[in-house]
Amino acid sequence: MRQTLLPDLIVDAHGASSGAGITVERGRLAAVGPATAGERLPGRALAPGFINDHSHAFQRGLRGAVERIEPSQPRDDFWTWRERMYALAGELAPDSMREVSRRCYGEMLSAGYTSVTEFHYVHHRPDGTPYRDPNALAKAVALAAEDTGIRLLLLPVAYARGGLPRFQDLSVQEFLQRVDDLRGWSKGRPLIEVGVAAHSVRAVPRGWLQEIGSYARRDDLPLHIHADEQPREIEECLAEHELRPVELLAEAGFLGTHTTIIHATHASEKELDLLSQHGASVCACPTTEGNLGDGFLPAGGVLERDIRLSIGSDSHVRIDPFEELREIETNARRLSGRRNVLLTEHEISPTPYLLRAGWGRSGPQAGNPADLIEIDLSHPSLADVETSNLPSALVFGAGSGLVAGTWVDGRKAYARGKTDR
Numbered sequence: 214m215r216q217t218l219l220p221d222l223i224v225d226a227h228g229a230s231s232g233a234g235i236t237v238e239r240g241r242l243a244a245v246g247p248a249t250a251g252e253r254l255p256g257r258a259l260a261p262g263f264i265n266d267h268s269h270a271f272q273r274g275l276r277g278a279v280e281r282i283e284p285s286q287p288r289d290d291f292w293t294w295r296e297r298m299y300a301l302a303g304e305l306a307p308d309s310m311r312e313v314s315r316r317c318y319g320e321m322l323s324a325g326y327t328s329v330t331e332f333h334y335v336h337h338r339p340d341g342t343p344y345r346d347p348n349a350l351a352k353a354v355a356l357a358a359e360d361t362g363i364r365l366l367l368l369p370v371a372y373a374r375g376g377l378p379r380f381q382d383l384s385v386q387e388f389l390q391r392v393d394d395l396r397g398w399s400k401g402r403p404l405i406e407v408g409v410a411a412h413s414v415r416a417v418p419r420g421w422l423q424e425i426g427s428y429a430r431r432d433d434l435p436l437h438i439h440a441d442e443q444p445r446e447i448e449e450c451l452a453e454h455e456l457r458p459v460e461l462l463a464e465a466g467f468l469g470t471h472t473t474i475i476h477a478t479h480a481s482e483k484e485l486d487l488l489s490q491h492g493a494s495v496c497a498c499p500t501t502e503g504n505l506g507d508g509f510l511p512a513g514g515v516l517e518r519d520i521r522l523s524i525g526s527d528s529h530v531r532i533d534p535f536e537e538l539r540e541i542e543t544n545a546r547r548l549s550g551r552r553n554v555l556l557t558e559h560e561i562s563p564t565p566y567l568l569r570a571g572w573g574r575s576g577p578q579a580g581n582p583a584d585l586i587e588i589d590l591s592h593p594s595l596a597d598v599e600t601s602n603l604p605s606a607l608v609f610g611a612g613s614g615l616v617a618g619t620w621v622d623g624r625k626a627y628a629r630g631k632t633d634r
């Protein structure tokens with residue numbers, strides 16, 4: 214079915230245009246440009262949907278429960294937070310995994326995310342034995358995405374040591390067999406893509422990193438890993454390998470154009486150079502990194518080296534892509550004592566850079582997936598905003614409350630006020 218949508222404005226990273234329409238056909242944008250006939254969307258602007266490139270959906274359940282000191286842990290930090298997160302992860306079963314993921318993905322759609330990358334590491338029964346279907350929990354996540362209509366990149370995550378028994382596989386071969394099986398199962402499911410991940414250099418030894426790196430390279434799969442989130446992780450990696458995490462990943466053959474490093478908060482100049490040389494990407498998760506006391510992305514060094522950047526809501530302390538983007542620039546301002554810091558060549562505003570990081574593109578273009586958001590132009594946060602300032606008003610002066618509708622694969626997946634999630 215071919216359908217043309219006629220909003221008041223179409224937003225891209227640089228501005229907004231009127232008198233144009235977006236034609237959707239078979240899940241893709243067939244045309245973007247001048248149009249007069251079609252379905253009018255009065256009071257609405259259309260923009261690309263945001264990509265949430267790093268999620269642990271179940272962690273949304275910690276909301277509000279971890280914002281106080283436990284008497285037994287007078288010094289609270291990432292590592293004590295992790296104990297509380299493990300307690301939650303210990304309780305999950307396939308049904309509850311599907312339910313918690315469904316709710317989280319529903320919230321994402323209402324906030325303007327049209328696609329999510331789930332970094333999935335709760336695999337087995339609490340005692341570590343596999344479910345009858347060893348991918349039962351991964352499939353629960355995929356079914357939750359299908360329940361809500363969000364696009365999912367599902368990353369089964371290798372975990373060899375530490376954490377809970379239910380995170381771990383006995384061998385990398387067993388792990389990769391499960392990935393193969395999941396890839397087979399996902400065929401014919403249009404919203405589901407399967408990639409692969411290793412949890413971190415803490416949880417995965419060098420031999421596994423090599424195997425997983427070559428598996429991903431052979432089949433050109435998206436490949437993710439947490440790295441450089443916490444100073445202690447770097448100290449432990451130096452003690453074990455005499456290398457920093459990204460240096461180890463480079464030596465293990467883990468880095469390539471298909472690789473995304475989650476966080477890179479404490480990446481050294483040399484590590485950033487390595488990411489750039491290998492064409493790897495970085496995913497920043499500012500609201501989570503702030504909440505956990507991790508620190509923040511060395512965004513200037515990422516931008517300077519032209520390392521591709523994406524955002525993730527990670528632990529889901531907040532689900533709001535506008536806030537994630539704003540935080541990246543705000544942290545750069547706090548650090549430098551300047552304004553409008555993250556400028557790419559020929560730009561005078563950080564907005565285009567930030568929106569490209571959020572959308573994975575610079576605007577709606579023919580050939581893109583038909584993943585769009587409807588912006589409510591009558592929302593109070595946009596009152597009196599000039600059209601030419603709309604992209605910056607979204608990034609710097611607004612939040613997800615102005616998302617009135619979300620389209621994924623050419624279908625309406627969320628309409629404000631119409632769905633009960």
Ligand SMILES: [Zn+2]
Binds near residue numbers: 267269332439475
């Ligand atoms: Zn994470």
